[in-house]
Amino acid sequence: MNVAVESMSTEAEQPTGTRPFAGFEWLLAGRYLRTRRREGFVSVIAGFSFLGILLGVATLIIVMSVMNGFRKELLEKIVGVNGHIFATPIDRPLDDYEAVAARLRQVPGIKLAIPLVEGQALASSQYANGGVLVRGISEADLKSIPFIGNNIKRGTLDGFAAAAGVAVGSRLAAALSLTAGDTITLVSPKGASTPFGTAPRIKAYPIQAVFEIGMTEFDSSFVFMPLAEAQAYFNRDGDVNVIEVFIDNPDRTQVVRDAIEADAPRPLVLSDWRQRNRTFFNALEVERNVMFIILTLIVLVAALNIVSGLIMLVKDKTEDIAIMRTMGASRGTVLRVFLITGAAIGVFGTLAGLGLGVLFANNIKSIMATLNWITGANLWDPTVRFLSDIPSVIDWREVASVVAMALVLSLLATLYPAWKAARLDPVQALRMG
Template identity: 45%
Template sequence: MLSPFEWMIAKRYLWPGKGEAFIALVAGISVGVVMLSVAMLVIVMSVMNGFRAELLDKIVGLNGHAIVQAYGGRLENWEDVLARVKATPGVTDASPLIEQPLLTSFGGRVEAVFVRGQTDADIAALGEKVVLGDMRSLYQPSAQSGAGRVAIGMRLAQNIGARVGDTITIINPQGRTTPFGTSIRQIGYEVGAIFEVGIYDYDEKFVVLPIKDAQTLLLMGDSIGMIEVTVDDPDKVGQILAPVQKQLAGQAVISDWKTINSALFEALQVERVAMFFALSFMVLVAAFNILSSLVMLVRAKTRDIAIMRTMGATRRSLTKIFVTTGTTVGAIGTAAGLLLGAVVLYFREPIVDFIAFATGQEIWDPEVRFLSTLPSRTDPWEILGIVLLALTMSFLATLYPAFKAANTDPVQVLRYE
């Protein structure tokens, strides 16, 4: 704790006088560097956390936490397997799924797509992602049209020029075998809904339809392609499904979200650690700025320090004064950095749009970043770590000038006064 005398001197040194404009400038630069370093750490770590969390949420929202896939791509006795998976402790939901790469055509345009056959409940769950149309129309029969209905991604609709109510053709190269060869299977489907998940590849490739229609299109009979599984703890999905994996050995393989997207999430984790390490050096630079400003302050206040020593001020008091001065500079910069980081994160989308407009370059390309918008998710523990890092480095930077001031010999300083 500081005594009233120590706190009074520390406050005076925090605001140098009119004749010490250069010291004030250096101290202001120190506050600015701390502010920028903390803000950059907060912004970058929040964006990278948001990117990972948003990507995981969207991928899991479509594919679940794990996939049970039969060897050969067809699961015949899937009802038994589904019941076995649902009965496993830790599994919250499981549903059949068919996914197959095919072709679709409309208006003379042909695109490669992924056809997804899902249950009515899973299709209804995508209702919140619908931009145009109604997901319920996929599994509610039409009185005016005998054709089945599908839902397509927003970017796929833009690429082929299809709208709600249009009929697209899905082409299955593996058609029926006839005496004249294999006939390509082409079936027309009415577009009942257009959705936007937010992941570029999904919005560009996915065509969703009821699982019965998918079985008919792919000539699968009553079999399915896979079972998607959702668990209560995504990080322990391997442990939860280990008993099922043993029961299905030789019949099916289980792939969890970590395995399916391992390259992507490992790259994100490595980039996250590397960015935190690199940006931490900005805090070190800020600490050196605090050190240099305090060294100049000690040199400028050498006569004052000598007078205080002759008046009875102890070395401990002088050490506390300069440590408080430097640490306060670091604390002000840290608080300002947190505020700046919060403001930038709040207005991140307009800032990205402005930079793209000013430079003429696409800053956030969905084709590269997977997500349509710039995400952000702040981790309170990471913010606490950043604050502690900045304050610790600021405190350490004050020790040398504080000890230098405390060891000032008043006799040597005042000899020629």
């Protein structure tokens, strides 16, 4: 009988615990996060942890958005000007290009099939000179390329073929100090054959139009010439070098390519934009993955700061923990208090970083313009970085993964200090205090 009474008495004296995440647990966690003179150093560590997570998440979102923007802009402009699939002849010159192009346009998924004559030349004016890529193309086909037809800055493409003029990029025109209506001289090493060898062909053309694609490499090197004039200039006897094919969806390149090979009007060698630009886009992907790994380390370091800050807080609050335990608080209560304390740093830091990163990525051009105005320098040199403006495209799936990663790391960082606090023996803690 006495044993039963003692057992009941012991059970009555044991802490029964409270409802998980009760109000007073949040109240205690909030008090531990506030700055007090005695725990000032702990609060400083918590502040640095908060800033670390904020900056890590924001930087990850900004860098990933810029890398996505780079890939999107480069893909659109490289493919938008050069085409998706390229058909070149095998057995004989492509002198039946009109019939071949008409047959290719009938393949499902193809929106344009453009015959081209291409050749290297030296463009010069009385002020400067430079190497260019001359492309012979019909007026209708040139107007149908959106990045050219919709980006004429000076002059016009109307009457392009009849005027026997050329269309040049804006940066090339600026480098040669020329504009629409001026004359540009083209020099080709493959001219007329003479008893003394091949003489260079030199001919002057009026500039019919000046276009601006927004990609430095194209704007500084492309010259478009009427197809018939280019055939005569490059000694093409009624044939072309290549037929460029533009398709509706670049991701379906292989499907359209297989359809062309199955219904080709004549033997053709086919290549596509993935083969021609594989090294370039692979390098972009590798750089993007490496940047993600490096910047993730910022979030990891901030999470480790949460661990150190909480361990110091537990050490500082040893007496408080012992008093709570003797007053009836369970180990689970203590565990949850410190979990809330550490998780609050991670959650609020992640949310603040999310807001800052999205705000920065959405307004990156305005921010760059402001920085250029403040410093008086061009911080984004298009001649070095290919594109005229810094691009940014937010991928919300990536943003969600960054936020999830930061939250998980923050929560994991709180587990060990919270567990240590919950395992603290109140008797020994009071004795040591």
